[in-house]
Amino acid sequence: MRAIAVSEFGATPALMNLPVPEPGPGETLVKMVAAGLNPVDWKISDGAWKDSVDHAFPLIMGMDGAGVVEETGEGETPFRPGEQVYGRFFVPPRGLGSFAEYAIATPGAAVAPMPDGMIYSQAAAVPTATMAAFTMVENAGVDEGHTVLVVGATGGVGQSAVQLAADRGAKVIATAHADMADEMRRLGAAETVDHGEGDLNGQVLRTHSEGIDEIIDLVSDQAGVDRLAGLLRPGGTYISSIWSVNPDKMAAQQLRGLNLGDESSPELLARIADLIDAGKLRVRVHEEVSLEDTPAAIARGRAGGARGKTVIRL
Ligand SMILES: NC(=O)c1ccc[n+]([C@@H]2O[C@H](COP(=O)([O-])OP(=O)(O)OC[C@H]3O[C@@H](n4cnc5c(N)ncnc54)[C@H](OP(=O)(O)O)[C@@H]3O)[C@@H](O)[C@H]2O)c1
Secondary structure, rough: EEEEEOOOOOOOOOOOOOOOOOOOOOOEEEEEEEEEOOOHHHHHHHOOOOOOOOOOEEEEEOOOOEEEEEEEOOOOOOOOOOEEEEEOOOOHHHHHHOEEEEEEEEOOOEEEEEEOOOOOOHOOOHHHHHHHHHHHHHHHOOOOOOEEEEEEEOOOOHHHHHHHHHHHHOOOEEEEOHHHHHHHHOOOEEEEHHHHHHHHHHHHHHHHHOOOOEEEEOOHHHHHHHHHHHEEEEEEEEEEEEEOOOOHHHHHHHEEEEEOOOOOOOOHHHHHHHHHOOOOOOOOOEEEEOOHHHHHHHHHHHHHOOEEEEEEEE
């Protein structure tokens, strides 16, 4: 089968011909129709998990995907051949991932039936980013009447976080360059601030001099977090998706600081499918690429400037 893989940590992703994986006991073999790109894909192929997880090479890249169940292994499996599924298909100890014509769902992996009426390319764009956004919004305690700043709102996680926070009745302030301000409002943001204009604190304080309740931050380093934390009211919550928060430092300022752990599960994916079916959540697929064009799309993703999700057609 054709797949995008790396031959070692740090290698340039390349199109390779690799064996179709065999589903083991309790596993599901899925014929992928679409796969979704996430920053974590290239972070892992660069070696981000090398000290904590075994990897086999060539390592097929990619966590997220959507497709049709082809075959199941021996014993109990949650799916039947022909079922449309979406979720996470990354098994690094066997070198398997979602940027391939076939992928494996291991027992307990975050894989669920696809939302009704959703097309494969959209479903593939959902799992990692939306599960992260859901976990962050929930753990931040976003609620009716709160004011929440989403930093990095225009990317994959951010667009879901804006919608989920607005759905809880919060007033959402989204970071966006001018070209994305209207889109952020369509997703539910009450206001936007432009991180390209500098002094984010000044822009937020102009309309919220009393401070805000929560910050969901997907991009700032520790220095950026220290600066933005000054926007929070006493008792406010700062949550980072890239481990930039020092919880002890936050506690000393009467703030709650959290770094997001990976809380993905089939149950969470099923809850997200319900929100999509109820029309409360949508994903913006910014570009669709072929497997051949995937290495170039990964390079573009590294360079930043995401305006939604990139999806690979398989
Ligand atoms: N811990 C977890 O479980 C978990 C899960 C998912 C994601 N993450 C991490 O969370 C981060 C975001 O993921 P993603 O999928 O949303 O990435 P993405 O799709 O690449 O989006 C990042 C967005 O942030 C914007 N941005 C960059 N610098 C900014 C700044 N200084 N202020 C405001 N916005 C800025 C970018 O646009 P411009 O470049 O145009 O500004 C882009 O729209 C990644 O580092 C990812 O690895 C962690």
